Amino acid sequence: MSAALLRINALNAWYGESHVLHGVDVEVNEGEVVTLLGRNGAGRTTTLRSVLGLVGRRTGAVMINGRDAIGLSPHKIARLGVGYCPEERGIYSSLSTEENLLLPPLLGAHGMPLDEIYAMFPNLEKRRASRGTHLSGGEQQMLALARILRTGARLLLLDEISEGLAPVIVQALARTITALKEKGYTIVMVEQNFRFAAPLADRFYIMERGRIVEGFAASELQGRMSMLHEFLGV
Amino acid sequence: MSETFGIPVAVILGQLTLGLVNGSFYALLSLGLAVIFGLMGVVNFAHGAFYTLGAFAALLGLQYFGVNYWAALVLAPLAVGLVGVIVERLFLRHLYQLDPLYGLLLTFGLALIVEGSLHQVFGASGQSYPVPDSLSGVLNLHFMFLPLYRAWVIVASVVACFGTWFIIERTSLGASLRAATENAPLLQAFGVNVPLLKAATYGGGVALAALAGVLASPVVLVNSHMGTSLVIVVFAVVVIGGMGSILGAIVTGLALGVIEGFTKVIYPEASNIVVFIIMALVLMIRPAGLFGKD
Ligand SMILES: Nc1ncnc2c1ncn2[C@@H]1O[C@H](COP(=O)(O)OP(=O)(O)OP(=O)(O)O)[C@@H](O)[C@H]1O
Numbered sequence: 001m002s003a004a005l006l007r008i009n010a011l012n013a014w015y016g017e018s019h020v021l022h023g024v025d026v027e028v029n030e031g032e033v034v035t036l037l038g039r040n041g042a043g044r045t046t047t048l049r050s051v052l053g054l055v056g057r058r059t060g061a062v063m064i065n066g067r068d069a070i071g072l073s074p075h076k077i078a079r080l081g082v083g084y085c086p087e088e089r090g091i092y093s094s095l096s097t098e099e100n101l102l103l104p105p106l107l108g109a110h111g112m113p114l115d116e117i118y119a120m121f122p123n124l125e126k127r128r129a130s131r132g133t134h135l136s137g138g139e140q141q142m143l144a145l146a147r148i149l150r151t152g153a154r155l156l157l158l159d160e161i162s163e164g165l166a167p168v169i170v171q172a173l174a175r176t177i178t179a180l181k182e183k184g185y186t187i188v189m190v191e192q193n194f195r196f197a198a199p200l201a202d203r204f205y206i207m208e209r210g211r212i213v214e215g216f217a218a219s220e221l222q223g224r225m226s227m228l229h230e231f232l233g234v
Numbered sequence: 235m236s237e238t239f240g241i242p243v244a245v246i247l248g249q250l251t252l253g254l255v256n257g258s259f260y261a262l263l264s265l266g267l268a269v270i271f272g273l274m275g276v277v278n279f280a281h282g283a284f285y286t287l288g289a290f291a292a293l294l295g296l297q298y299f300g301v302n303y304w305a306a307l308v309l310a311p312l313a314v315g316l317v318g319v320i321v322e323r324l325f326l327r328h329l330y331q332l333d334p335l336y337g338l339l340l341t342f343g344l345a346l347i348v349e350g351s352l353h354q355v356f357g358a359s360g361q362s363y364p365v366p367d368s369l370s371g372v373l374n375l376h377f378m379f380l381p382l383y384r385a386w387v388i389v390a391s392v393v394a395c396f397g398t399w400f401i402i403e404r405t406s407l408g409a410s411l412r413a414a415t416e417n418a419p420l421l422q423a424f425g426v427n428v429p430l431l432k433a434a435t436y437g438g439g440v441a442l443a444a445l446a447g448v449l450a451s452p453v454v455l456v457n458s459h460m461g462t463s464l465v466i467v468v469f470a471v472v473v474i475g476g477m478g479s480i481l482g483a484i485v486t487g488l489a490l491g492v493i494e495g496f497t498k499v500i501y502p503e504a505s506n507i508v509v510f511i512i513m514a515l516v517l518m519i520r521p522a523g524l525f526g527k528d
């Protein structure tokens with residue numbers, strides 16, 4: 001078994017006074033696609049935000065590539081090679097599409113070159129001069145993804161990237177994720193859309209009220225369907 | 235000679251030109267305020283004090299170190315900008331989580347300390363800064379004789395203002411600054427050192443004020459309170475233009491200088507308050523300011 005690229009241990013997180021994560025343990029190996037499933041409000045977004053240091057307070061351990069990230073500021077955590085697609089996509093309205101794309105600084109030597117990105121997402125090239133928020137929902141999601149691929153981040157944290165998109169766009173996204181997996185990216189996906197996530201993930205975690213309640217490999221998926229049904233209603 | 239409202243056109247044009255000189259200072263100062271407010275949410279009441287510091291830096295640099303005008307034009311904003319960075323790191327950064335009122339109070343207190351100290355050391359009477367030789371002539375505009383130095387002030391401010399606008403709107407540094415205004419935590423999660431960006435922004439904003447101070451030093455008396463009354467007008471300019479609007483601050487600053495000049499010709503008694511009357515009108519009709527987004 002390869003080394004864990006991301007290891008979260010006994011992670012607790014707070015928004016102000018409210019205690020949201022209660023001892024979360026997650027392990028993601030290099031090159032794996034891991035999906036966090038759970039109901040609304042289970043704490044999946046908070047888990048990703050905690051990895052990046054974007055919550056009010058957190059305790060426990062977050063190891064990225066063997067480095068302890070819990071005491072670092074968000075910009076130093078990003079520089080460990082982490083790329084983040086937030087749930088709300090985070091496209092800047094005062095920036096053009098291309099400015100959005102070029103905004104995150106390079107984090108490593110192996111960023112995807114711009115021409116490769118434009119080959120992967122041709123619409124972004126066509127609309128490079130448009131205001132970021134004037135793109136369609138699907139294009140904005142492509143932009144949010146392309147933006148972190150350019151930086152050379154090898155650990156991608158993707159929060160509900162399929163949410164609210166037309167089925168053809170979701171299929172295109174699935175192909176993109178598959179391609180990224182082949183290129184060796186390590187991916188943590190938060191998903192509501194089980195049918196999108198199921199064929200892509202190597203492993204699954206299920207969250208409930210700020211805790212991980214189950215973790216299993218894709219090969220065990222068939223045997224877990226009734227349990228998934230109970231937790232997620234899928 | 236032709237007349238308008240019974241006033242010679244040459245006189246009107248002359249006042250408009252002088253108004254443009256004042257407008258240049260308004261533009262530079264309100265631009266700095268707008269940058270600081272737009273990007274950091276800080277109402278920088280110390281702006282006038284930094285303007286004064288810029289003028290004093292030029293004056294003392296000349297008197298004690300023989301720093302000439304042209305060098306002062308670069309060095310004084312750099313030095314004052316550095317002071318701004320230190321102020322941000324030491325004090326301001328602790329206030330971002332709090333109500334903007336705290337930043338306003340802190341910078342207001344800072345202004346009092348700076349101006350009080352300068353008053354203590356240098357007294358109330360002002361000193362004059364010599365106009366540099368190469369700018370000491372007079373320009374014949376046919377309707378008036380414009381001192382060359384005042385023409386230079388207009389040119390230098392316009393260049394500095396549009397240079398700043400260019401950096402913010404057209405460069406990748408500017409893209410980061412705009413992104414920080416919109417969603418700073420996400421920008422930081424991308425790997426941008428946002429705390430440093432904020433310190434640099436404050437430093438840059440007050441450096442613009444210091445630049446205005448250096449430009450002003452040959453045309454005003456350099457004294458501890460030179461910024462006090464000016465900054466009140468400049469705040470009105472920012473409110474009229476729309477808090478945080480870069481282009482709005484520049485255009486409004488220049489335009490209000492000209493309007494003030496015009497008022498001096500047609501109704502001199504109102505020239506000191508016309509800016510505030512316009513501010514009141516704008517606040518009634520467009521509370522977000524002429525260039526502001528509601
Ligand atoms: N900024 C915040 N301040 C206070 N509480 C928050 C904040 N953001 C989330 N919470 C609370 O934290 C809990 C976990 O939220 P989180 O966003 O992590 O859930 P989630 O699993 O991503 O679900 P979903 O995205 O479907 O809503 C919820 O109870 C939510 O109400």
Ligand SMILES: [Mg+2]
Nearest residue numbers: 044045046087
């Ligand atoms: Mg969520």
